[in-house]
Amino acid sequence: MNHSTIVFRRANADDAQKIVSFYNFVGGETTFLSFEKDEYPLNVDEQTASIQALDGNQNNIMLMAMDGDEIAGIATISSSHKIKARHEGELGIVVARKYQGQGIGSELIRRLIEWARGNGVTTRIRLDTRTDNTDAVSLYLKFGFTVEGCCKNSTLLNGKYYDLYIMGMML
Numbered sequence: 670m671n672h673s674t675i676v677f678r679r680a681n682a683d684d685a686q687k688i689v690s691f692y693n694f695v696g697g698e699t700t701f702l703s704f705e706k707d708e709y710p711l712n713v714d715e716q717t718a719s720i721q722a723l724d725g726n727q728n729n730i731m732l733m734a735m736d737g738d739e740i741a742g743i744a745t746i747s748s749s750h751k752i753k754a755r756h757e758g759e760l761g762i763v764v765a766r767k768y769q770g771q772g773i774g775s776e777l778i779r780r781l782i783e784w785a786r787g788n789g790v791t792t793r794i795r796l797d798t799r800t801d802n803t804d805a806v807s808l809y810l811k812f813g814f815t816v817e818g819c820c821k822n823s824t825l826l827n828g829k830y831y832d833l834y835i836m837g838m839m840l
């Protein structure tokens with residue numbers, strides 16, 4: 670593990686362009702994300718608004734791992750504001766391929782869990798991941814997530830179906 674030069678910080682609105690470019694790029698590096706290359710759903714204006722909406726928001730966060738000016742990875746917890754659902758945050762994470770295997774993903778998750786435990790709202794984190802994404806599944810198990818269910822054939826890629834695990838943990 671060697672991520673000592675990486676700075677972990679929250680996203681701010683000025684990062685929006687870089688974030689959209691990052692997601693559109695990493696979408697093409699892996700098939701494990703829900704979107705493909707250049708298929709990230711937000712444009713720069715929408716990303717800016719989304720980051721601005723995080724300001725003072727208790728149960729949503731976007732955390733970035735920065736190598737100087739370059740984004741190495743991003744992890745998010747997204748939650749509803751509805752009374753019955755706001756305790757549950759959905760975790761999303763991606764580390765660019767050239768930065769993988771250096772402990773950045775683990776540090777992002779560790780920080781998100783710590784933040785969630787202290788935010789006064791979140792008591793549960795969930796996520797979904799392809800069942801064949803063994804690196805990610807191991808990583809989540811390491812942090813205490815368990816497999817709670819399996820959605821069959823949720824991903825269709827090049828004519829082949831893939832299952833998704835639903836994983837979760839109470840904090």
Ligand SMILES: CC(C)(COP(=O)(O)OP(=O)(O)OC[C@H]1O[C@@H](n2cnc3c(N)ncnc32)[C@H](O)[C@@H]1OP(=O)(O)O)[C@@H](O)C(=O)NCCC(=O)NCCS
Pocket residue numbers: 699701702762763764765768769770771772773774775776797798799802804805808811
């Ligand atoms: C899953 C992901 C976020 C992990 O990030 P990461 O920065 O590589 O994670 P870490 O370096 O903390 O490694 C986590 C574990 O995976 C292993 N690992 C993951 N990728 C590796 C790689 N390319 N080389 C070596 N080991 C790797 C590590 O050995 C480590 O195991 P350990 O905790 O027992 O030491 C990253 O691989 C990724 O973004 N993948 C593509 C997108 C994706 O799958 N996102 C999750 C969708 S649910």
